Amino acid sequence: MKKFWLAAVSAAIAAPVLAQSGAPLEGRVVKLESEMRAVQRKVFPGGSGQMIEPQIAPSTPPVTPEGVPATSAIADVSARVTSLEQQMATMTGQIEQAQYRLRQLEEQFAAYRKATDARLTAPIAAAAPASEADVVVPTAPKPAASASKPAARPAADAPVDVAGVDKPDTGDAAEDAYLYGYRLWAAKKYAAAEAQLKRVVADFPKHRRASWAQNLLGRAYLDDGKPSLASIAFYDNYKKYPDGERAPDSLFYLGSALVKLKKPADACKVYGELTDVYGATISATMKADIAKARAAAKCA
Numbered sequence: 384m385k386k387f388w389l390a391a392v393s394a395a396i397a398a399p400v401l402a403q404s405g406a407p408l409e410g411r412v413v414k415l416e417s418e419m420r421a422v423q424r425k426v427f428p429g430g431s432g433q434m435i436e437p438q439i440a441p442s443t444p445p446v447t448p449e450g451v452p453a454t455s456a457i458a459d460v461s462a463r464v465t466s467l468e469q470q471m472a473t474m475t476g477q478i479e480q481a482q483y484r485l486r487q488l489e490e491q492f493a494a495y496r497k498a499t500d501a502r503l504t505a506p507i508a509a510a511a512p513a514s515e516a517d518v519v520v521p522t523a524p525k526p527a528a529s530a531s532k533p534a535a536r537p538a539a540d541a542p543v544d545v546a547g548v549d550k551p552d553t554g555d556a557a558e559d560a561y562l563y564g565y566r567l568w569a570a571k572k573y574a575a576a577e578a579q580l581k582r583v584v585a586d587f588p589k590h591r592r593a594s595w596a597q598n599l600l601g602r603a604y605l606d607d608g609k610p611s612l613a614s615i616a617f618y619d620n621y622k623k624y625p626d627g628e629r630a631p632d633s634l635f636y637l638g639s640a641l642v643k644l645k646k647p648a649d650a651c652k653v654y655g656e657l658t659d660v661y662g663a664t665i666s667a668t669m670k671a672d673i674a675k676a677r678a679a680a681k682c683a
Contacts, residue, residue: 545567545572545575547570548563548566548567548570548572548575549566550563551563551566556587557583557586557587557590557592558592560579560582560583560586560587560592560596561580561583561592561595561596561599563579564576564579564580564582564583564596564599565599567579568580568599568602568603568606571606573603573604573606573607574607576599576600576603577600577603577604577607580596580597580599580600580603581600583596584596584597584600591627591628593624593627594620594624594627594628594629594630595627595628595629597616597619597620597623597624597627597629597633598616598617598620598629598630598632598633598636599629600616601613601614601615601616601617601620601633601636601637601640602636604616605636605639605640605643610640610641610643610644611640611644613636613640614637614640614641614644616633617633617634617636617637617640618633618637620633621633621634621637625660630661631657631660631661631664631665631669632669634653634654634656634657634660634661635654635657635669635672635673635676637650637653638650638651638653638654638657638676638680639676641653642676642679642680647680647681647682650676650680650682651677651680651682651683654673654676654677654680654682655682657673658673
């Protein structure tokens with residue numbers, strides 16, 4: 384019976400003692416033996432019926448030295464993992480909010496571009512006929528042609544005048560094609576320049592000179608007395624190559640074409656678009672030209 388009680392009490396006491404893994408093994412064994420003797424004297428007081436006070440007092444918690452963690456390594460790791468999980472949740476929420484705001488900005492920009500296209504296309508479509516040839520210009524009546532000699536009409540495929548304009552040869556096909564169109568325009572051979580510049584845009588749409596050629600095509604139309612076709616060419620350059628080097632110039636000359644078409648209010652909208660989209664990148668000279676153009680068009 385004595386052995387049975389001794390084993391039971393030993394098992395009850397040993398469990399919490401073994402959990403104290405921080406103490407040295409020898410010290411833990413000595414402490415356990417002392418506690419066992421005290422329990423024996425208290426449970427079996429030697430037949431006298433008197434209780435013997437234990438030799439040991441309840442142990443006081445050890446003072447943790449400075450720099451030693453107050454908790455176990457597992458508890459520390461668990462706390463750190465919990466903290467990382469909370470930080471990850473916070474970062475995930477911030478990323479989702481940023482993505483939502485980005486989607487909103489993209490949708491707003493798409494709506495803005497769509498509205499801008501509609502606003503700029505409407506006056507151009509209303510002002511531009513199918514071709515400049517559709518514009519009826521009143522002329523003085525001409526004497527009737529002799530029946531024996533019908534009036535001669537130029538052939539549709541008649542060659543254009545390119546005399547005196549040399550073709551460049553730099554080794555860059557796109558550059559040479561654009562420079563040739565520029566030389567034709569500078570020589571005021573507008574029909575030849577228009578045909579050449581159209582070929583540049585068609586043959587080299589990804590080249591940086593495509594924006595230049597499309598803009599110069601509009602200027603050739605404008606100088607050739609074809610403001611309707613010029614307005615279409617300028618708008619196409621802005622729409623197809625908004626990041627092109629001549630996109631701001633095309634918007635500016637689009638305003639000039641609309642003024643020639645008696646559309647000053649629409650020209651003012653174009654000047655406003657030019658300032659809104661490219662105001663931070665255009666030169667001081669162009670800003671001054673825009674101010675003059677707005678004054679001439681009597682923009683508000």
